[in-house]
Amino acid sequence: MAKKKTKTQPHVFGIDVGGSGVKGGVVDLSKGKLVTDRHRIPTPQPATPKAVAAVTRQLVDHFSWGGAVGVAIPAIVRHGVVHSAANIDKSWMGVDAVKRFSKALDRPTRVLNDADAAGLAELHYGEAKAYADGVVILLTFGTGIGSAIFVEGELLPNSELGHLELRGDDAEHWASAKAREDGKLSWKAWAARVNEYLNHLEFLFSPDAFIIGGGVSRRSQQFFPYLNTSARIIAAELENRAGVVGAAWYAAQEGTL
């Protein structure tokens, strides 16, 4: 990703499309903070492009927002087009998400992967800033596992480390927050899985820091004591707002991923 210049546009609307909720709000980009509440509408089922686009419209209208919008979705997005659908309706495959959302919202809209959005937010506004001159991996633990890799502050988009094979399966089937809930695992038992996953990633990428995001970042005291890597392990500071903030930040940049 080439270096981008931030436009003089301090307030942008960010939207984070998740498996159970579509969240959005107005972000002050000078601080990386929401200036409205983070409004949530349940994700329509099935979450087809048409249905999700309609919900993003509802969100923007809820705040009567007329300005720029960025949307984060749980899929590979290359030059605006969706190239995977692991945790999203299969009908997204091959859809030009930029066109779809721009039409529904009636304005040019920018779209990126949800973990990339969270990573951009943490790197620009969170504790991860301290590692911006090194290698940082952000992981979001939720329905799946999302990832964002940064080298000297530059994002390698669509890294999809949740689908790395571990124990003969997708790592996210084994170590996501959903896997903990579905398997009724104790924090300690789940942390052992996360630790094995982190150690594998450490062997492959030698990062300086791992940022642990997703809903579990609020419960870091429950499982961080069981994690052991030579990279620093940091709880995502923006918690469940990171996707919204990162999507807004991205919308204010020039160029495309």
Ligand code: BGC
């Ligand atoms: C998807 C990723 C997404 C992650 C977190 C994975 O299943 O493949 O694109 O970032 O879930 O939502």
